[in-house]
Amino acid sequence: xxxxxxxxxxxxxxxxxxxxxxxxxxxxxxxxxxxxxxxxxxxxxxxxxxxxxxxxxxxxxxxxxxxxxxxxxxxxxxxxxxxxxxxxxxxxxxxxxxxxxxxxxxxxxxxxxxxxxxxxxxxxxxxxxxxxxxxxxxxxxxxxxxxxxxxxxxxxxxxxxxxxxxxxxxxxxxxxxxxxxxxxxxxx
Numbered sequence: 001x002x003x004x005x006x007x008x009x010x011x012x013x014x015x016x017x018x019x020x021x022x023x024x025x026x027x028x029x030x031x032x033x034x035x036x037x038x039x040x041x042x043x044x045x046x047x048x049x050x051x052x053x054x055x056x057x058x059x060x061x062x063x064x065x066x067x068x069x070x071x072x073x074x075x076x077x078x079x080x081x082x083x084x085x086x087x088x089x090x091x092x093x094x095x096x097x098x099x100x101x102x103x104x105x106x107x108x109x110x111x112x113x114x115x116x117x118x119x120x121x122x123x124x125x126x127x128x129x130x131x132x133x134x135x136x137x138x139x140x141x142x143x144x145x146x147x148x149x150x151x152x153x154x155x156x157x158x159x160x161x162x163x164x165x166x167x168x169x170x171x172x173x174x175x176x177x178x179x180x181x182x183x184x185x186x187x188x
Contacts (some may be wrong), residue, residue, distance in 0.1 A: 008144030021185040029184050032117040036068055036145070036172050037061045039114045044105045046188050048163070053092065053156040055102045055130075059114065060143065060182075061121040061150035062170060068174040070143045070151075072129060077157045078169040084157050089139055092130060092156055093096055099132040102154075121150030130154045142175075162188050 020033040027043040038060060044052040058075075062068050077084040087095075124143070130153070131137035143151040155170075162168065166188045174180035 008077070016178065021053050021183075023187070024114065026078055026137060027186070028114070030114055031184040032181060034182030035063050035066045035180045036070075036174070037063065037117060038170070038172060038182045038183055038184045039118050040186065041106065041109075042090065042186045043109045044102055047187070048105065049159070049162050049188055051098065052159055053087070053096045053098075054159050054162070055099075055106075056157075056170065056186075057106065057152065058170070059118055059121075059123065059150060059152050059157055059170070060145050061118065062146050062180075064147045065096055066180060067144065067146040068180050070145065070172055071141055071175045074173045074175045075129075076171050076173075079160055079162060079166070080173065082160070084160060086129065086155055087158060089130065089141075096156065100134050101128065103132045118150070120148065121145075122148060123150045123152045125152055126149070128153045130156050164188055 021029050021031045026047045028039065028041050028055055029123045030039040038058060040059070041057040060070065075086050102156050126137060127140040127143065128137045129140065131139055143153060145151050167185055169183055169185050171181060171183040
């Protein structure tokens with residue numbers, strides 16, 4: 001009996017110590033274990049990993065009873081022990097002109113169907129951290145998400161030299177309360 005309890009305890013500790021990111025196919029991922037739920041379309045970043053800035057589409061929402069305010073400094077990428085922040089919109093716009101092409105690349109991929117965990121959200125589609133020049137979407141520096149209201153935004157990280165097989169982690173925090181966060185792992 002003691003051995004069985006020890007095994008159950010070890011399995012529980014092992015499972016809670018790892019990110020619960022699920023790969024859904026075609027470089028789409030989801031993790032709903034944090035207070036901020038995240039799904040990501042990483043297909044363009046992975047398939048075209050030589051770009052100066054890596055594009056991702058984030059789908060964000062919160063657990064029941066939780067709301068979060070997310071600004072540009074609240075979204076980070078971790079790679080090989082270093083943390084990378086989103087560039088300012090001005091810096092990104094001055095140094096990157098492939099945003100319209102990125103939209104074309106995203107549109108050529110199969111539609112990403114995320115599981116029911118993300119079906120509960122009504123996604124705000126009129127604001128974006130990095131809208132393409134041909135989109136009729138407002139640039140924003142802050143997104144608000146809750147249990148029923150989610151947000152979809154493109155994010156770009158300056159490419160630190162990611163190679164095939166590398167793993168990154170994207171973390172999203174509430175700008176006022178760092179205990180409200182979510183994270184997702186992406187394998188290139």
